Amino acid sequence: MVSSRIVPGWSEGLRVLMVAPPWYDVPPRGYGGIESMVAGLVAGLTRRGHDITLIGAGRAGTRARFLSTYGRAPSERIGEPLPEILHAARAYAMTSGLVVDVVHDHSLAGPLSAPARGAPTMITCHGEMEGEYGEYYRALGATVSMVAVSEAQRRIAPDLNWAGVVHNAVDATVFPFRERKEDWVLWLGRFNADKGAHLAIDAARAAGRRIVLAGKLTEKVERDYFDEYVRPRLGPDAEYVGEAGTTRKHELLAAARCLLFPIVWEEPFGMVMIEAMACGTPVVALSRGAVPEVVVDGITGFIRNDPAELPAAIEAADVLDPRACRVRVERFFGVEAMARAYEAIYRRTVAGPPRRAAESPPRSAGESRDLAMPVN
Template sequence: MRILIVAPPWYDVPPQGYGGIESMVAGLVAGLTRRGHDVTLIGAGPAGTSACFLSTYGRAPSERIGEPLPEVLHAARAYAMTSKLVVDVIHDHTLAGPLTAPAQAAPTVLTCHGEVVGEFGEYYRVLGATVSMVAISEAQRRIAPDLNWAGVVHNAVDVAVFPFRERKEDWVLWLGRFNEDKGAHLAIDAARAAGRRILLAGKLTEKAEHDYFDEHVKPRLGPDAEYVGEADTARKHELLGAARCLIFPILWEEPFGMVMIEAMACGTPVVALCRGAVPEVIVDGVTGFIRGAPAELPAAIEATGALDPNACRSRVERFFGVEVMARSYEAIYRRAIAGLPKRTGENGRGGFGESRDLAMPVN
């Protein structure tokens, strides 16, 4: 197939540091290319994958994340580029890009990487049958079952690039962006209660992140709780491989959580609160521990010392490798292509309308 993938504009693909969606996109490009497909990638910054690359920004506007205009301009530039290409399917990972789906010659598959409630849910309902939506977990799809879901495909990593380490050090790791829903403050409290040192590495660029950090994280820092900055790829791999465990005390219905499979790929178990997709990723008592309340986390941190790092790595290889993800998306692309032509409105052009049933078996 001739596949066009549209990445968000905020980070390079693959990212140099933070960027879960961009990491997933880079893996998908690699997997699809290895399977013989002709892949074109639209993104920001320099080329970094095996795909033919079209850039909307010479440098990714990372410092402007959260502003609407870079996202809208990226979508407009991507549409202008797409109109000159001949492709079989468009796979969009952006928020604004799917607005152009009714005008595209090829069907649009949309992976939903974030929330599906509130205004986000209403937006996807209005898009209707103009896009075939893909959930990144069953948990995400259950929240809004009426959306035009084409299937569920878990995110994945290229396991080979993650260094496996069997012998661990005695400290705990928290890795993510500094948002209250990610629970960095709970991670510090749990590690301290367990008598373990904790390192925190994460994105700290937006005002809301600084506000949360200053109020809830900074006062908790000390000799046993250290913020080490936003780790680049090499540093992230080093931290994930060496940690006793990754702690993932989320306070929202996280639709996936890439850092969990990144840690497990390094042989590092995950201790998490039971929210969102956590039970789909972690095997409790095998690749980590799933707990219902923050008070249960310290004991779980201690118990990770008895888990087998090889089981963590094997789980990712079997269920969260890029080849698994690429095969699953292949099937969804073919269904979307077979569903052409789009439904049309009274004006004869593809328009927003009633959803079609594109249900697919999940992987």
């Protein structure tokens, strides 16, 4: 069982146990938005003098002490339940006796161990909050403190045990800034209907622009969507180039006229938007989820309400200043700002009353507790 030491002073470094999902290395070699965020957070917290132990899968890729639950990340099994459960069980077993101040869990099953931990558990919610996911977080109740990655995400389920909102971040210095763009547009992500790759192709074609598509295509639901909606739309002006590794992804993001982000669900954040802007590439997106919190309409991209409005936005993208896109990321979505915000929430969580299942039973769905710490 993870145990907690005496509450440290504000200027004293914290001992943080960081639990990543099991699906990709940290940082990932290609796709892996959560893993990219975790890697950045570990780096930022380490620079701020905190002692980080990272649990993940695959190889060690950060300066943190690393404990691996899988010798090779089981990426090809993403979507199956057992790797996630086994990851959580191994993580709990291998941290027996570890002394930490707070556990920050980014996995799905890991928070089930929170009542047995001597240190408080905080979770970042990276996915959807409706349906069974929302009911899962309600069932965890006060055994965990929750952090949303956007105000849009928290608004969907305001009754949950929120400790604050912290936007995801990237280290802009690792992304190549390019002012002169090429005359094609980019869609990059996971091939799911909610991500709107088919809408991106239609919009680019209507604008008379070539589109390049790159992204994850491994799960059955992704292959089914691709075969029905994307493959029939491919042609000389719409090319799928596979799942891009880190170097290739950076090249694509830097060169594109704009990134298309025509999501049709309430996406809680969308890392690819800030990755594109870090490269000086504007974002043309539909106004769903956290898009209005990330993109400044008319400055770092264009936000539209209807897919029919996207072609005109694509045409207008070249009037936007690439430097403004980069500055937006540096000022509001940088790793240091994210690390500071999480540190503040860690300290509030550690200083608060102990949250044990026996002492603090889960709240009902109707109860509300708001401990918001807005950032940025």
